[in-house]
Amino acid sequence: MINNYFFDFDKTLASSGNASVSATKEAYKSMGLTVPNTNSILSYMGIPAEISFKKMAVEKLDSKQILQLTDKFRSIYQDVELQSTKLYPGILEMLQQLSHEKKNLFIVSSKKTDAVKRNLKNLKIIGFFNAVVGFDMVKNYKPAPDGILLLIDIYHLNKVESIMVGDAKYDIQMGHAAGVKTCGALWDAFDVQGLTKAHPTYLIDQPKQLLKLE
Template structure:
């Protein structure tokens, strides 16, 4: 593989606790029942523009949802200093770059907090480009994020791999007709990821060096 597309949450960095707390606090602040932690985790990888309506205890209009999104982003920013890269990730990314690989991020996060989070964990110059949820017409598992980068940088799909911890990442890669790698080190549901039949199943970031 020459072109590596990474999910962010639970693939590059451990963000589960921050995501759970920010989601629950946002819901409570807006007078909604806070979703259980396992429910929040199950939707990680899905943009909040999709997941929040599904987690709400009552139907929400677009006018209801926008303040909820804003409160979530505020709560997330208060705690995102707790985000840390997974063990071995920084060294692995450095080794991939030294080997001449091209590195990208495809995330369900909005590109603004995504850039901030990458900088916080020492990855601000690691990736050639990123594609956030605000840069696509259709969210994961649609292939738009990967196709965006393949087109912008004239990359060969046959030499490209999508790395992610959730089924949505694997499905997106499959829909874009690139190879896929299940990042089991961060997966909330490893069995579901395995059942999606990714091209590779990886238990540690350093295994990226041999695909």
């Protein structure tokens, strides 16, 4: 039986529309850098901007420039995220049912913790979750298992009863590394092939299917 659910946020529970892509492009443009294309940006979603932005840059960037770039991105993104971020169909009902069944629900995200909480509050779903772990709360980011292991340690959770749910291969790789079950969420996954090749325990295309997993 699954009692502990670790969720990714972006493109798993909610969509921010084009906000992340447009904010990324605007940040690069504002610093006079080569602007990455949409597919490149989407392919790196799931890992922190501090890592992905350096990988996407054509120019060689030092740590100060990366900090400026990510700060600019988050400033632009925050201006539009609340208007553009929406829950996927079926997510609220799924969370309500899991909560009714007294399951333990957590968020493990590559976003900053305060940003995820801001989104959860705006979407009026923060009350469903026991805790939120962003990339700023761990030493090693996805696909390292640190976020999940931190929560398992704090809440004394059984790995056998735990599952990581996400739309990206990084989520599945993190779950495998943590020793928990994994579930690929297909409803807005950018890289379905990569997600499938990561060999999740389960693959689902509707949130309600999560309720039937064991």
